[in-house]
Structures are given as C-alpha cells and as structure tokens.
Amino acid sequence: MLLADRMKSTARIGREETAADPLPGGSDRRRARDAVGEDLVQHVTALRRYALLLIGDPSEADDLVQEALTRVLVHTRAWKPVRDLRAYLFTTLHNVFVDGHRRRRMLRDDIPVDSLAGRLATPPSQMDRLELRDLAKALGKLPIEQREVVLLIGLEGMSYRDAARVLGVPIGTIMSRLSRGREALRHLTHRGAALKLRVVK
C-alpha cells in the first residue's frame, strides 16, 4: 500500500536526519524536520503517481520526478522559504515536463497507459478491472493539456485556482480543459456509454 510505503519512507528519512544532528536539545528541531520529511514523502508519492498517469511510462515518469526534485533542490535557498511545497513541486514538475517535451519530444500523444492498467498492483474486481483498463486507455488518448487538468483536479484534488497556478494558465482555461477532458473521457470509456443507456431507458 502506498500509505505504508510512505510511512516507512518517512521513518527512514527521520532517522537518518536525526542521527546526523549533533545539536543538544534538538527534539523540537527533530520533530520539525521529521514533519518536513513526512510532507515531502507524501508530496513526492503524489508527484510520482501524477507523473506516471501523465506520461504512462514508469521509468520516464520517475526520471521526470527526479529532475523536478533536483531542480527544486538547486533553486531552494534557505532565505527563500517554500510556502506551499505541494504547489511548488507540481509547478516545477510541470515546467520540467514542458521543457522536456520541447527538448526531447519524449512524449507521444498516445501514451502506453494501457500497459499500466495490466500491471496494477492491487487486483481489482473483474468489473472494476475492466473499467480501470478503459479509463487508463482513455486517459492516454486525452490531449496532454486536458490530461494534466483532469489529473490535478480529479486525482490530486487540487483547487481550480491552484491548478491554474501550477500550469500557468488562467482559471477559465482550467475550467474549459477540465470540461472537455472529462467529456472526452466519458466518450472514450464504455462506462460512460453504459451509464447513459441505463439512465435513458
């Protein structure tokens, strides 16, 4: 489970950090630092999840996340505190993604998300499995801009405003991408069609 991984990961970071902390009376600091580590691990987990669904290929996704984290590390200075780590990480990821897209054309419009659905760690029920496969496939067919918005809002639960900041577009653009993305997904999945039939009858 992701949560378990997250917690183990947090614990590890906490331990090593504190072991290297020779200051006396550092328990408050340790707690603070553990909290930072915990936040970070949670955000990075979300970042990886997002990147994976965005580009479909696990190793490329992790490369993207790594590059984003590296960029954050390089640009973060102690005198410039990060206020909203999640937004900052996602914004950086988006920038790296856009740069990479321009530079290497590493993305195709058709992302092999399908293979991903076949590798789900948690075996869902037969019905859900079908639906999930459908969804993953449909997601891969969305234009990348719509995919970003659908994932940030629909999966990461970002506010429209935050999504607008992360992607650097006006909130109206977010809304229209969201609307078009969801509608496209509906048409691309059997689920949408089935529900439509059921209700219309």
Added chain:
Amino acid sequence: MSWFMFTRDRPVEEADLQAWVDDRLTPARRRAVEAHLAFHPEDAVRAQTYREQRRLLAELAEGLPFEDARDFRPELLEALAARLDRGRRVRRTAMAATVAGLLAVGGATSWYGMATRTADPPITQAAVPDLLFDPSNFTNIEEVAAEEDSIDWLGKHLVGRSLRRPDLATLGLRFVRGSVLRNLQTPAIRLVYEDERGSKLYIFVGVVRGEEEPAFGIVPEGYVSLQWRSGPVVFALIAPSDSPQLVYAMELVSASVGDEQSQPMEAAAVAPSEETPAAEPLEKVAVPPADGEPAPMPAATDSPPTVVPQGGEESPTKPL
C-alpha cells in the same frame, strides 16, 4: 474559485457542473445546481459519470505499481528535506519578515499571491478600533487551545444574539486559531485564517456597549483594514491589500452574528448603514445587505481598488 462566488441568481453553467463534481460549490449554489440537474437528465448523467470518473481515477492511482516507493532517490529526498527544513527554521527566526519566496508568481493578486509575506503583521501596528485595544496593553494575548473557545467566550458578552465562528472556506481560507485579547476595555477576540499558501487574514471581533466609536489604527504596509459594526459587535478585518473578495469576506464575517433564535446562514444581523460608524476609509465598501445571504457582485463595483474582489479571472463558460 471566485467565479462561483456571486452566482446566486445566475443560470447554472458548465463550470458549476464541474464544481459540483468536485464538490466545490457553496451550499446555496449546490442546491441550485442540483435543482438544475433534476430537470436536465442529460446533464445529470454527465455529472454522475464525471463523479464516477473521479472515483475510478482514485482507484487506478491506488493500484499503481510503485515497487520502489520506499527507496525512491533517498539521497535526493534527504537533501531536499534538510534544505526545506533549514528554510523553515531560517524563516521562523531571523527572517521572519522577509518578503521573498520561491512561489512568488508575478502579478498574482489573490490570497496566495501574498504567499511570500511570511510574517504575521506586527500586531502592535495592526489597525484595530482603539476601544478594542490599547497598543501598550497588547502584549497580553491569550491564545486559546480549542477553536471554538474564543467565540464562546465572546458570545457570553452578547445579549440576545448568537455568535458563530465565521466560515471562510468558500474563500479558500482555513481557520487557524482564536485568541482572547485580555487587558482591553472591551471584550475582544482575534481570529486568524490562512489560505493554502500561508497568507493570513485577521479578524478582530469586539463587543461594545452604548455608542462608543471605534477609531482607526495604523495598517502595516501591504495590508488593508476594514472595520464595521453590527449592533454591539465591532469587526475589524485585516488582510493583504491585494486580497480578492474582501467584500465577500466581510459578508461572511457579518453573517457570524445572528439573532439568538435564528438559523445561522439565514439571519446575519447587520446594522443599518446609519449605525455603521467611522467609515471614512471604507465608505465605498458596501455594507452587507440585511438579508444575510452573500450578496451578488454589486458591492464590488463601488469598492476602492484595493478591495475589489478579483472576480475577473476568466469567468468560465457557456450556459448549459
């Protein structure tokens, strides 16, 4: 978020539908959208399908194969955690008032556009009605643990009215803490709200008797102060001066005072305008309407530039 703030009598639009899917509507607007859906089965099917998409997306994500989640770039993460932690400590100590930030988004005019303003405004300079506070006494702020305590405490000084903690969630503002302000001539509390990026809004609430008139203090640079009065209750709202939707915030705050017997949202007790004292810096900010429901936009057009709600972010979309 601003686009659905002032929508009470607007037709339901595509953006409303999406916001319904994401559960980001005010209760009033949600009712409006659900009423629309009841009469538009095509839209209802669509909206339900979108909700189902959300659920499936979460399920898909939950099952993603992160074999190496525990060991993802450990050195990088540790270095980053240390760097971020150092940033936090520096911020807390020497650089408390720094105005710099990695997230500084050029030209941002929003709650989190102020994200870089890391420190609370110096409390001794904050603009609060004089009768609420004497700066020399202001060192003795008693922080109360439970969020409702300060409200309850102040409520005891109100006769015949109820007091609730203002809910500013629709503005993206989260309640952080309440404090009872001791050593003042009148009972008063301070409430602190924060947006997602740490930009803060302060609300001072005091109870006065008789006709005492609030005076104005000094606002820290970059902050705006709005003060108004609702019967015996005096409010001061202090926020970054480029905050959007301050008028709406005023209304939400005003709505926290109610007649004892009435429903919270339906009965904001708002003083008639002639009772609103000392409105010089604020006279152009419309007094919240007496019917209590958050008003539609008109207030904004009369507002001075610093408090014009930033509703201008591309109002989405076509009517359905």
